[in-house]
Amino acid sequence: MPSKEYLQAERNQPWREALRKTMKNKERTDLPRVKMPEQPPEVRIHNFREVNLGLTPEQALAESHRCLDCVDPTCITGCPVEINIPKFIKNIERGEILEAAKTLKETNALPAVCGRVCPQERQCESQCFYVQKLKKQAVAIGYLERFAADYERESGHISIPETAPANGIKIAVAGSGPAGLAFAGDMAKMGYDVTVFEALHELGGVLRYGIPEFRLPNTIVEVEIEGLKKMGVKFVTNCIVGKTISQEDLKEMGYRGLFIGSGAGLPNFMHIPGENLIGVMSCNEYLTRVNLMQAADPESDTPIHRGKKVAVIGGGNTAMDAVRTARRLGAEKAMIVYRRSEEEMPARIEEVKHAKEEGVEFFTLHNPLRYEGDENGHVQRMLLQRMKLGEPDASGRRRPIPIEGDTLWVDVDEVIVSVGVSPNPLIPSSFAGLEVTPHGTIVVDGETMQTSVEYIFAGGDIVRGGATVILAMGDGRKAAKGMDAWLKKTL
Template sequence: MDNKEYLASERAQSWREELRKSKSNKERTQIKRVHMNELAPAYRITNKEEVNQGLTKEQAMTEASRCLDCPTPLCMTGCPVQINIPQFIKNIERGEILEAAKTLKETSALPAVCGRVCPQEKQCESKCFYTQKMGKDAVAIGYLERFAADYERESGQISVPEIKIHNGIKIAVVGSGPAGLAFAGDMAKYGYNVTVFEALHEIGGVLKYGIPEFRLPNTIVDVEINNLRKMGVEFITDCIIGRTLSYDDLHEMGYKGIFVASGAGLPRFMGIPGENLIGIMSSNEYLTRVNLMDAANPESDTPVIKGKHVAIIGGGNTAMDSVRTARRLGAERAMIIYRRSEEEMPARIEEIKHAKEEGVEFLTLYNPIKYIGDEKGKVKQMLLQKMELGEPDASGRRSPIAISGKTELINVDEVVVSVGVSPNPLIPNSIKGLQVSKWGTIIVDQDTMRSDIPDLYAGGDIVRGGATVILAMGDGRRAAASMHQALSGKA
C-alpha cells in the first residue's frame, strides 16, 4: 500500500478518529522525546557490547503517542525505502508491536539494522512536523523502528513477508551488502529464484566487515539474513564474480537478470610523504580485520597493531567507528584529525557524541601533510597543517585552506586513514561494454538502476561511490521493481 492508498483507507481514517478521541494533539506535543538507554562510557570501552540498549515497551508506546498522524506524512518522503511510518508507529502506540514489525517488513528487508545505523535525523525525522513547523525534537522514528524489530525477534514470533508463487526465473545478486539484500528480498517477494554471491566468507557485506558490533551486533544482521533465507533466497560465499565466475558463466547457469551490489571496498589515501610506513592503514582494512578476522586477538593469524597513540584521519561515520574501535583496543590517546570544523563533519551527531563520551580527542581544522618513521620504518610522528575555512565548495561546505607557517608535530604509533573509498574495478572491468564513470562507478539510469547492458542492474556504493545503508537499500528496491517490470513485460 502506497502513501496515497494508506491515507484514503478506512483503516487509516478509523485510526485517526481513534486518536482524536484518545488524546488531543496539544497533549501529544507536550511529551518530550525519549532518550535512548545506553551503556556507561567507562564500561563500554572495555568491550564490544552494543552501546545503545533500546527502548522499553512503555518508552516506545509513549514516544509513539507523540506522532500527530499528519494528514500528509512528510516523514515518508524522507525514507528511501518508503516505510509506512505512520502505520507502524500507531501500531506501537496501541501496543500492537508485532503488527508494527509486519508493516516494516512490507518495504524493508533490514528493519533492525536500519533502526540502528540509518541517519534518520537527516532523512525521515528531518521531515517530521515537530522539526519542520514547531522547532521541537522529531518523533524518534529510528528508535521505534529498532524497538519493533527487536521486540519481534525477542518474542520468537518472526513473520515472513508474503511471497508470490515462484515463477521459475533465476536472478543473480553480486554482493550481500544492504543494496544486495534489499534487492534480493523484493525479488523473492515477486516470486523469483534469487541467489546472492558473496566474495567473502560471511554474508552481510559492509554490515559485517565495516560496522563494529558495539554499533551493530552481528547476531542482529544474521537474524535479518535468516529471514531472507526463509523467503527462499540462496546465499553462496567465497565466490568472486569476475574471477570465480564470469558474467557469461552466470548466463550459462540460467540467470535472466543480474544485480551488481559489490560496494566500494577500494580505499583512498592522501598521497603524502611517509604514507607507506608500518602502522598506517586504511579504515577499510582496519575495520575488516578487527570485525571479520578476529584481529584484536593476539592469537589471530592476522593480528592488528594496537597503538597507544592512534590518529584517525577523517570525519565520517567510518572514522568514528575506527576511533572508537581503537579505544576498545587499548588506545590511551585516540584522535580524530579533520580538516574542517566539527559542524562540517558528515558523521552522525550520535556517533560524535558517543566518541566524545569515550574519551576521543577531536583535532578539527588540522590536516596531515607528512608522516615520520623510526629506524625500523614504523610511524612515530605526524606533521599537521593548521587550517581555516574559506568559501563554500561544490558540496556547499566551506573549503579548508592552509594557514601559512602554522604546523604542529604530534606523536603517533598508529594511523588509520578514513578519507573515502572507491569501487573495486574487478566487476566493471570484467564485463565488456559496461559503461563506467571516470570514478569507476557503474553508470545506471537513476530511476530504474539499469545499466546500458539490458539484463544488468546496479546499486549502492558501486553506483554512488560511497553512501549510507538506507540509500543503498533504496537503490536495491528501485532496481527490483524495475527488473520485475522488465521481466514480466510491464516495462
C-alpha cells in the first residue's frame, strides 16, 4: 500500500487546488465534457502507437466535477460488471485517484482495458443523468476509468484486491480472454485455486490477437494479467482444452469446476464467387497475424501482404480495427464496405470517427457480390451491389434490400472479410453432455451461466456468438457467482 506521506503529497499537488478554484463558481451542469487528446491523423497513420493519449490530471479533475452523484445512479445499471461509478469518480474529484482505481478493481478485473475498448456510449454513459434528463453529453466515464487505472499503474503503487483464505478447491478455466479473466479474478477473490488454460502462446485471448496496439497496447493487457497472477491465478499457455487435456484429464487432475470462455474464433464468410482468391482473408486471420505474429514486420517468419487498395467487408469494431491497420501498413486506398447505413453500424462512434480522420473511405449501403482475380489468381476487383433500407429485421435494424441492376466494380488488391464469427466446435464436441444451439454456441442458464453439465459454466462469445469485451466480462462475473453458489451446495 502507498504510504500516508505519498497519498498526502498526491492530494496536495498545486494543480488540484488551482483547478478547484477555477471551477468553484460554475454549476456542474454548465461544464463542457472533456475532449480526449489524440495523435494527429497525419502522424498516427504511420505508427502503431496508441491514438488516444489519455486525460491530463487537470482534465480528469474537471470532468469528475461534472458528475452529479445521483441518488439513483442509473449509470451503474448500464455497466455489465456493475462498477460503482459515482464512487470512483468522486474519489478522483477529491484527489484520491489511487482509491478510485481500487474502487474499479472491486468489480472490474481489467479497468485499464475497459477504459479503452468498452462502448461506454451504449452502456453506462447512455444511462447517465445528463443524457437521460438534461439531453447533454454524458460524463466521460470511460475516459475517467482509463485515467484512474493508468494513474495507478504509472504511480508504481498498484493495489491487489483482497482474497479470501484459500479453500483448496481447484477450478479450471478454458481461455484467457475477457470472460475467462473476469471469472478467474472473482473466483480467486473467493479463495478458489484457479488455473487458466490458454491455447495460444500469449495470454489475453481477443485482447491480444484481436485488438491492435493503437487501440489497446499489449503492455496494458500484461499489467492487468500480472495483477491476477499476484492474486494467485495460475496460467498455462499452449494448452488446448479438449485436445491437449481432455474432460477426463481435468477430473483426474482434481478440478471441481470448469468455466469455458474459449470465445468464437471461427470466421464467417459470405460464400460468394472469388472468396478463395489470393488476397482474400478473414479479419480474424489478418488481425491475429499482425497483432500476435508480428506479420507487419517484413522480416517476420509470417509476413503479410501489404495491399495498396484494401477493402474491409463489415461495419463492426473489428472491421474498423482491420481497415485502420491496413492504413498503417501502407494502404493508399482503404475502404469499409457495409450493407447498411452508417446509423446501423455496430462499431463505436469513436472508431468510425478515427477511421474517417485517417482517410478511410466508406461504401455504406453496398454489398459485395463477387471478386475477380488476375492471371496469377490474386484478387483484382470486386463487384458491389447498391442497397437500400427496408423494414426492420429481427435485430431491430432496417433490412438492407438490393437495388435491382445498380452495381459497380471497384479495384482492390486485398479484401478482409469481417462479417461475424462462430464458436470453435472443439470443446462442445469433445465434452460429453454439453447442450449446444444450432449455431454452435453453448446453452447456459441466463442467471448462473451453468451449462447442462452441472460442474461446467460458460460465458462470453462461446455463449453469445460474438459480443463486446465488457459483456464477456459480465458473463464471467455472473458465472463466478453461480459456480460459487453451486459448489457451496454440493461440496
